[in-house]
Amino acid sequence: MADDILIIGAGQAAAQAVQSLRAEGFAGPIRIFGDEPYAPYQRPPLSKKFLAGEIGYDRVELKGHDFYAQSGVETHWGTRVTEIDRKNKRIFTAEGREYPYGKLILAMGSRVRELNVPGFDLKGVHYLRNIDDVKAIQEHFRDGTKMVVVGGGYIGLEVAAVAAKRGIDVTVLETADRVLARVVDPIVSQFYERVHREAGVKIETGVTVSGFEGTDRITAVTSGEGKEYPCDFVVVGIGIIPNTALAVEAGLEVENGIVVDEFCRTSDPDICAAGDCTSHPNAVYGRRLRLESVHNAIEQGKTAAATLAGKQKPYDQVPWFWSDQYDLKLQIVGLSAGYTEAVVRGDPENSRSFAVFYLKDGVLVAVDAVNRAPEFMMAKVLTQKKAKLDPARIRDESIGVKEIAG
Amino acid sequence: MAKITYIEHDGTEHTIEVENGVSLMEAAVKQGIPGIDGDCGGACACATCMVFVPEEWQGKLAGIETMEETMLEFCEHSAENSRLCCQIIASNELDGIRLTLPESQH
Numbered sequence: 284m285a286d287d288i289l290i291i292g293a294g295q296a297a298a299q300a301v302q303s304l305r306a307e308g309f310a311g312p313i314r315i316f317g318d319e320p321y322a323p324y325q326r327p328p329l330s331k332k333f334l335a336g337e338i339g340y341d342r343v344e345l346k347g348h349d350f351y352a353q354s355g356v357e358t359h360w361g362t363r364v365t366e367i368d369r370k371n372k373r374i375f376t377a378e379g380r381e382y383p384y385g386k387l388i389l390a391m392g393s394r395v396r397e398l399n400v401p402g403f404d405l406k407g408v409h410y411l412r413n414i415d416d417v418k419a420i421q422e423h424f425r426d427g428t429k430m431v432v433v434g435g436g437y438i439g440l441e442v443a444a445v446a447a448k449r450g451i452d453v454t455v456l457e458t459a460d461r462v463l464a465r466v467v468d469p470i471v472s473q474f475y476e477r478v479h480r481e482a483g484v485k486i487e488t489g490v491t492v493s494g495f496e497g498t499d500r501i502t503a504v505t506s507g508e509g510k511e512y513p514c515d516f517v518v519v520g521i522g523i524i525p526n527t528a529l530a531v532e533a534g535l536e537v538e539n540g541i542v543v544d545e546f547c548r549t550s551d552p553d554i555c556a557a558g559d560c561t562s563h564p565n566a567v568y569g570r571r572l573r574l575e576s577v578h579n580a581i582e583q584g585k586t587a588a589a590t591l592a593g594k595q596k597p598y599d600q601v602p603w604f605w606s607d608q609y610d611l612k613l614q615i616v617g618l619s620a621g622y623t624e625a626v627v628r629g630d631p632e633n634s635r636s637f638a639v640f641y642l643k644d645g646v647l648v649a650v651d652a653v654n655r656a657p658e659f660m661m662a663k664v665l666t667q668k669k670a671k672l673d674p675a676r677i678r679d680e681s682i683g684v685k686e687i688a689g
Numbered sequence: 690m691a692k693i694t695y696i697e698h699d700g701t702e703h704t705i706e707v708e709n710g711v712s713l714m715e716a717a718v719k720q721g722i723p724g725i726d727g728d729c730g731g732a733c734a735c736a737t738c739m740v741f742v743p744e745e746w747q748g749k750l751a752g753i754e755t756m757e758e759t760m761l762e763f764c765e766h767s768a769e770n771s772r773l774c775c776q777i778i779a780s781n782e783l784d785g786i787r788l789t790l791p792e793s794q795h
Binding site: 301302303305306325327328342343344345346347350354577578581603605607612614656657660661664684685 | 764
């Protein structure tokens with residue numbers, strides 16, 4: 284029987300799994316399959332420095348050209364896997380080839396949520412998920428062109444920031460009554476709205492996009508509220524969806540992501556899963572989470588590799604994220620969902636440096652830190668510990684960050 | 690070009706050649722050296738690329754900037770000679786440097 288480990292997907296989790304399988308001592312064959320023509324690369328810079336043209340492909344590519352060969356890994360870039368046959372332990376590719384496996388790692392990531400409105404297929408309507416998306420968007424980057432961003436989430440705001448700096452006329456349309464509504468307190472939303480407006484970006488909230496106008500190319504975005512926003516191109520950033528179809532068809536347990544345990548095992552003992560496509564039991568929050576982050580991809584990649592190499596490395600971390608816009612480095616620890624109090628440290632109205640601590644019944648569950656590395660680093664520790672904090676000590680900046688917990 | 694040696698906490702050594710101008714984090718990640726994750730891709734936002742720099746090499750590194758200093762100050766297991774290697778850029782000057790990795794990044 285084959286002892287080959289096959290990895291489906293070629294993003295951050297997959298690249299980490301390759302490295303960790305070898306580091307954990309697995310010496311058998313490894314094959315990796317990715318449907319993009321590229322070797323694994325970092326996605327976060329795509330909406331930041333890569334979009335701005337400050338760095339190129341060589342800087343986002345995760346591993347060196349010889350890494351896979353030196354690790355004894357057979358690579359299949361530009362190859363879509365179409366079926367997992369669990370009974371006979373083999374997979375099929377779009378070219379009709381089949382590969383037997385001993386163990387599988389599913390690291391299929393996620394894809395963009397599409398906006399299905401009239402005109403969705405017009406030229407000039409873009410999403411941002413991969414390198415080719417960015418190249419297509421960059422072709423519109425000329426002084427004075429008009430861009431509409433649909434969605435005031437992190438991706439939309441990062442794209443807006445890069446485009447505004449590039450001299451493009453930017454309008455952001457958001458359905459909710461504020462940007463970043465799903466993830467941050469109104470204080471943080473107001474801060475980012477102010478910063479973007481100061482940079483010349485127009486932000487309109489409470490707008491439901493109803494269609495894209497144009498005959499061949501987009502010329503305007505229309506809203507359900509009856510307004511029209513003329514533009515030369517659109518970038519839609521309304522979230523991502525985990526790629527779970529292969530797992531569903533193979534009969535694995537899937538519920539808002541491929542269901543895994545703390546060792547990244549799916550409902551089939553020969554199959555692990557890692558990264559965006561999974562839902563894992565999070566010890567810190569006491570519930571299942573599906574995360575969209577590099578940190579999650581890397582750590583689950585390590586855990587899945589350890590499991591398949593016969594070791595145990597449970598995944599039990601506090602999630603963290605970051606977003607770069609203009610001169611602002613936002614670092615986020617944890618998930619604020621369900622918080623009962625947001626406590627502000629610093630002055631978000633008159634400065635560009637502050638942190639918001641999210642407490643749930645007094646216990647720290649998350650922190651948004653804008654240009655506040657100390658608060659961010661401290662929050663990582665305190666959130667993991669489920670520290671109970673006194674709001675007065677958080678607010679009082681005469682108390683050092685290390686002394687906040689008392 | 691500089692020859693850089695990364696020493697894992699268990700003593701395992703990895704020596705690689707790094708082109709001038711490339712950060713020692715990026716080079717380590719690209720070669721798959723265990724113990725250097727670089728989650729944030731070099732934005733000085735995650736502190737997953739901490740290394741210990743021997744005293745005799747410290748004078749050859751560019752000065753430490755505020756962001757890095759702050760991250761290190763709040764990093765568990767950091768020491769006087771800690772640096773984030775996403776902020777160390779390879780040059781001929783660093784040829785032969787030996788960096789030790791903390792156990793916490795294992």
